[in-house]
Amino acid sequence: DVQEFKSSFKLLISQGLRASTQIVGSAVSLYCISPSLATLASLVIPSIIAGGTVFGSVLRKLSRQAQAQLSTSTGIAYEAISNIRTTRAFGAETKEHEMFQNEVNKACELNIRLGIGIGVFQGLNNLVMNGIVLSTIALGGQFVSQQRLSAGDLMAFLVATQTIQRSLTQISVLIGQAIRGMSAGARIHEYQKLTSSIPLEQGIRIPFHSMLGQVQFSNVGFAYPTREQQMVLENFNFTIPCGKTVALVGPSGSGKSTLCSLLVRFYDPINGQITIDGKDIRKFNATWLRSNVIGMINQEPTLFSTTIMENIRFGKPDATDAEVMEAAKLAMAHDFIQLFPDGYRTVVGERGVTVSGGQRQRIAM
Numbered sequence: 001d002v003q004e005f006k007s008s009f010k011l012l013i014s015q016g017l018r019a020s021t022q023i024v025g026s027a028v029s030l031y032c033i034s035p036s037l038a039t040l041a042s043l044v045i046p047s048i049i050a051g052g053t054v055f056g057s058v059l060r061k062l063s064r065q066a067q068a069q070l071s072t073s074t075g076i077a078y079e080a081i082s083n084i085r086t087t088r089a090f091g092a093e094t095k096e097h098e099m100f101q102n103e104v105n106k107a108c109e110l111n112i113r114l115g116i117g118i119g120v121f122q123g124l125n126n127l128v129m130n131g132i133v134l135s136t137i138a139l140g141g142q143f144v145s146q147q148r149l150s151a152g153d154l155m156a157f158l159v160a161t162q163t164i165q166r167s168l169t170q171i172s173v174l175i176g177q178a179i180r181g182m183s184a185g186a187r188i189h190e191y192q193k194l195t196s197s198i199p200l201e202q203g204i205r206i207p208f209h210s211m212l213g214q215v216q217f218s219n220v221g222f223a224y225p226t227r228e229q230q231m232v233l234e235n236f237n238f239t240i241p242c243g244k245t246v247a248l249v250g251p252s253g254s255g256k257s258t259l260c261s262l263l264v265r266f267y268d269p270i271n272g273q274i275t276i277d278g279k280d281i282r283k284f285n286a287t288w289l290r291s292n293v294i295g296m297i298n299q300e301p302t303l304f305s306t307t308i309m310e311n312i313r314f315g316k317p318d319a320t321d322a323e324v325m326e327a328a329k330l331a332m333a334h335d336f337i338q339l340f341p342d343g344y345r346t347v348v349g350e351r352g353v354t355v356s357g358g359q360r361q362r363i364a365m
């Protein structure tokens with residue numbers, strides 16, 4: 001979208017500017033040559049432009065649909081290919097292929113309609129423009145024979161109308177480009193408008209060594225923003241006294257992981273409050289809370305495409321190699337890491353060697 005927007009913008013500025021100045025300049029000279037002919041032209045041309053604008057808005061809508069459909073189909077291909085093992089394991093190649101084919105066909109149909117629309121638009125445009133030249137010659141010829149216009153002026157008038165015609169044709173092509181550019185721009189703008197609902201930089205910190213670590217949930221109510229009608233927690237109260245180790249046990253989907261997400265403020269509760277040492281966690285600096293107070297290991301941890309050493313250092317960038325190894329020993333990762341031919345320098349993650357699910361969790365710890 002950014003690329004599309006950029007090239008449309010460039011074209012519009014360079015060619016659009018030239019075409020529109022040519023139109024203005026030629027229109028002025030038309031008036032100087034023959035006001036009556038020019039008045040006629042000025043009545044016809046605006047109505048053509050109005051027609052073009054209406055047609056253009058229909059095309060713009062179609063273009064937006066076609067773009068959206070195209071990204072749906074690429075999404076399916078991306079999913080099937082990036083999860084190729086699952087696709088293979090279920091023998092789902094044909095099914096995925098058909099699904100992709102289906103979506104591509106829809107995109108194809110929309111793009112054909114768009115192509116036909118743009119073709120009709122440009123064809124009509126040419127027809128009208130050439131019609132203008134023909135009627136100028138016919139009408140102007142009459143004026144010449146009545147000696148209201150010299151032959152030279154008629155020629156000059158024709159050249160000026162042709163310049164206008166050429167510029168208008170160019171503009172009609174540019175309108176197609178502008179339509180695509182504007183729908184790309186609208187999508188970019190949607191992302192730019194997004195703001196973080198939980199600011200990262202503001203808020204207080206508890207001074208080092210004076211935190212006790214008493215966690216309390218009081219009357220907490222929460223529903224995920226994407227599923228507002230399902231309350232995951234309602235009037236939830238619970239306390240973790242400082243220094244205690246607590247495990248939460250419950251059926252799948254009962255809200256255990258949600259509690260952790262609330263504690264690190266991936267979300268804020270809808271009702272009630274969560275406090276640490278009696279202070280509402282909404283008052284804390286979110287970055288400090290996440291990086292200094294709460295350590296969190298996801299159920300499905302992600303490793304970055306770099307060495308194991310750097311992955312472990314992710315939580316404390318200034319840790320020495322010895323500290324990293326010490327941490328690995330505590331997480332019972334040191335032994336298997338040493339067995340890798342490259343040891344701690346093994347590159348893991350998406351673009352490196354994959355490790356087992358359990359090994360990944362230990363590296364994350």
Ligand SMILES: Nc1ncnc2c1ncn2[C@@H]1O[C@H](COP(=O)(O)OP(=O)(O)O)[C@@H](O)[C@H]1O
Pocket residue numbers: 224226227232250251252253254255256257258259
């Ligand atoms: N990102 C999410 N968006 C919407 N609903 C979610 C999301 N994550 C979890 N849920 C729902 O919230 C409920 C609690 O989920 P969770 O806390 O992950 O359960 P668990 O106790 O198994 O960790 C479930 O019903 C789940 O479907």
Ligand SMILES: [Mg+2]
Pocket residue numbers: 256257258299
């Ligand atoms: Mg869970």
